[in-house]
Amino acid sequence: MFGILASVIDGILVGAVYGLAAMGLTLIWGVMNVINLAHGAIIVLGMFLLYLVVYSLGLHPYVAVPTTIVFGFLFGIVLYWVGVHRVIGRPELMSLLSTFALNMVLIGLGTAIWSTSPYNVPVDMPSVSWRGYTFTGTHITAAIMAVVIAGLLYLLLYHTRVGKAVRAVANNREAAELTGIPTRQMLSMAFGLGVALAGVSGTLIATLFPFTVLSGETYQLNSFVVTVLGGLGNPAGALMGGVALGLIEGLATPFMPVSWIPIVEFGLFVFCLIAFPRGIFAFSKA
Amino acid sequence: MWRRPFPWLIVGAALLYALFPYFTDDVGLRESLLLAAIYIILASNLNLMIGYAGYVNFGNIVFFGLGGYICLYLVTGWHWNVILAALAGGVAVSAVALLFGLGILRLRGAFFALATIGVNQAVQQLVVNFEPWGGATGIYLSLDSYGPLGGPMQALWVMYLLIVVLTAASLLASYAIKNSKFGLGLIAIGQNEDAAAILGVPTARYKALVYSASAFLPAVAGGLYFFKSGIIEPTSAFSLQTSIEAIVMLMLGGSGTIIGPAFGAFLYEELRGFLLTTEYLSHFQLVIAGALLLVIVQFAPGGLLGWLHRQWPRSRRWLE
Numbered sequence: 279m280f281g282i283l284a285s286v287i288d289g290i291l292v293g294a295v296y297g298l299a300a301m302g303l304t305l306i307w308g309v310m311n312v313i314n315l316a317h318g319a320i321i322v323l324g325m326f327l328l329y330l331v332v333y334s335l336g337l338h339p340y341v342a343v344p345t346t347i348v349f350g351f352l353f354g355i356v357l358y359w360v361g362v363h364r365v366i367g368r369p370e371l372m373s374l375l376s377t378f379a380l381n382m383v384l385i386g387l388g389t390a391i392w393s394t395s396p397y398n399v400p401v402d403m404p405s406v407s408w409r410g411y412t413f414t415g416t417h418i419t420a421a422i423m424a425v426v427i428a429g430l431l432y433l434l435l436y437h438t439r440v441g442k443a444v445r446a447v448a449n450n451r452e453a454a455e456l457t458g459i460p461t462r463q464m465l466s467m468a469f470g471l472g473v474a475l476a477g478v479s480g481t482l483i484a485t486l487f488p489f490t491v492l493s494g495e496t497y498q499l500n501s502f503v504v505t506v507l508g509g510l511g512n513p514a515g516a517l518m519g520g521v522a523l524g525l526i527e528g529l530a531t532p533f534m535p536v537s538w539i540p541i542v543e544f545g546l547f548v549f550c551l552i553a554f555p556r557g558i559f560a561f562s563k564a
Numbered sequence: 565m566w567r568r569p570f571p572w573l574i575v576g577a578a579l580l581y582a583l584f585p586y587f588t589d590d591v592g593l594r595e596s597l598l599l600a601a602i603y604i605i606l607a608s609n610l611n612l613m614i615g616y617a618g619y620v621n622f623g624n625i626v627f628f629g630l631g632g633y634i635c636l637y638l639v640t641g642w643h644w645n646v647i648l649a650a651l652a653g654g655v656a657v658s659a660v661a662l663l664f665g666l667g668i669l670r671l672r673g674a675f676f677a678l679a680t681i682g683v684n685q686a687v688q689q690l691v692v693n694f695e696p697w698g699g700a701t702g703i704y705l706s707l708d709s710y711g712p713l714g715g716p717m718q719a720l721w722v723m724y725l726l727i728v729v730l731t732a733a734s735l736l737a738s739y740a741i742k743n744s745k746f747g748l749g750l751i752a753i754g755q756n757e758d759a760a761a762i763l764g765v766p767t768a769r770y771k772a773l774v775y776s777a778s779a780f781l782p783a784v785a786g787g788l789y790f791f792k793s794g795i796i797e798p799t800s801a802f803s804l805q806t807s808i809e810a811i812v813m814l815m816l817g818g819s820g821t822i823i824g825p826a827f828g829a830f831l832y833e834e835l836r837g838f839l840l841t842t843e844y845l846s847h848f849q850l851v852i853a854g855a856l857l858l859v860i861v862q863f864a865p866g867g868l869l870g871w872l873h874r875q876w877p878r879s880r881r882w883l884e
Contacts, residue, residue: 313674364862370673371620375815376861378808382854390847495804499685502678510675537693544686551679552667 284411286528291413291421293524295482297517298424299497300504301431302475308511309448309468310366315377316357317501318494319384320473324350324480325489326392332399339401339485343423346481347474354473358466366465367451388491398488420482427478428517431471435513444468448511476501503547565740570822570884574739578732582725591720596837598724598792601731603829605785606810607817608734612778614811615820616747617771618754619669620677622807623684624782629801630657631783632790633691636703639791641696645712647726650787657783658776665775669768672757681804688802702797709791723792727785731826734781738822739884741777750774754820812857818867822884827868 299321306314314320324346331342361380365372403415435441446454447464455461483489483497500523508519523543530539565571581601585594606628613621634653638644644652668679692700713719741747749770752760761767790796809832817828832853839849864871873880 307674311674313678361858361862368865369618370677371614371618371819372861372865374620374622374674374677375811376858378811379854379857379861382850382857384854386848386850386852386854389850499681502681506678535693537689540689541686541693544682544689547682548668548679548686551671551675551682 289524289528291417293521294421294424297520299479300501300516302472304516306472312373316380318498320476321480322494324477325484328484346477350474350477351470354470358469401485582728600833604826607813607825607829609778611825616750623680625807626684627779627782628786631786635787653787654784658780661779662776665772669771705794818869821869824869
């Protein structure tokens, strides 16, 4: 019995990190109605930033976390002006294709630089043992960091002027423009924030599991599942969706072969999309 | 339909396409043309969804893969004739798509696009776990399977010709649909679904029908293609990347036009071949394809044909 509980707790810890990744996706969708298909590539860049910080600069792994946030934000703004700005407000096909094009470019460059072989960054953290079950320190740290970053985002969005401006743009772009809010800057900033969140979740995931340049695809689909569970455009729901996905993974692991878990996830994903298009946790649109 | 020059143009081009490698007896050229033909089939059928009805189907490759699996399963397990097996695959996949379409097409816009990714991945994972279809290792054909067609060498030629026939059929179907009431309804849905519904277009039925129609030929082509390859396994059969490359081709040629997706697919395949075989560029195939797509989407959303039509408005009459 306790074995299942342990697996559930571990699932929730990892789920919090999934939730963080999905927050990046959902923030961008909520503000500019763009589904960022470069999401997975950005997660991968976050992973490789951890690798660079540890092996090229020789610093402590968790130094990579604030570094990714800063670089991710700046990089996101660049991506916005290169590939997103011109397709805002045009049919969805255009923004889907243009972010997918960014994805191809980033993954292509990543493959050329790092090839597709697996990388692993071992992180030393003391683990917690209880009744013969071990909870690894990296999982606990990653979950705590994810929750803290999510909290910081909440403060930024709901307790600062900039956050208020971003929310105004999300609500009604023309009205926001009329009240004197520089909407283009706000859009690019929101995209930067979304990219920073995706990147930092990649960094945290890389402290838990080995990764390759192509890992992004799995985590991107994962983020889609989470966003749909939590409701598109709803950052708080994303965190809950992440925990829910972690919970499902944790609950399912003891009862079925590992290879069946993706089927459950994707089945759930399609089912939720059709049955609850606004998300299970959709209380209100942020 | 046959009064205008355009369909004859397609038939002529297909004949040339089929016979050129046959008379030059160039096997390398045939393989390259065969791959391009497969892409034309994928892009052209996808165009029914994206270009006409305005629904982005990211998981279109699922039809191709499932068709391939059903065909190879019938050939190896039940010793069916390959052509019958491929057609059976097409019918089965089409029927499943029709049922599925009724549910999934209640979603609109980005939600639909995401769901199609989910469907493709779910089917892929199901097949990985489905033992009768060989699980993760897939299905292999033995050389005996090619016997009824007069041995492997001849079978490859037969497959090539059949696939070219499917390519022509895709383009002709695309043309016939565009000039029918059905096609008009689809284009109305693509422009404004609510308005179309108010004007009496049976939107739900049309959407499910076009989803199913866009599944048939790719599924048959999947059967023939994987029979030709002699092996099918889940990663290559349900590759999301190929699926999205088909969208790139479609956009490159011009979505919503008939011949545009074919041009796009052909050009993209040739470009990819060139990049893969050029020493310095082989690593950057994805980067270049991505950059190309980025430029098309932002600066020339009408694609090649859209640009051509703007430059020479007369070209609209014979190049649709």
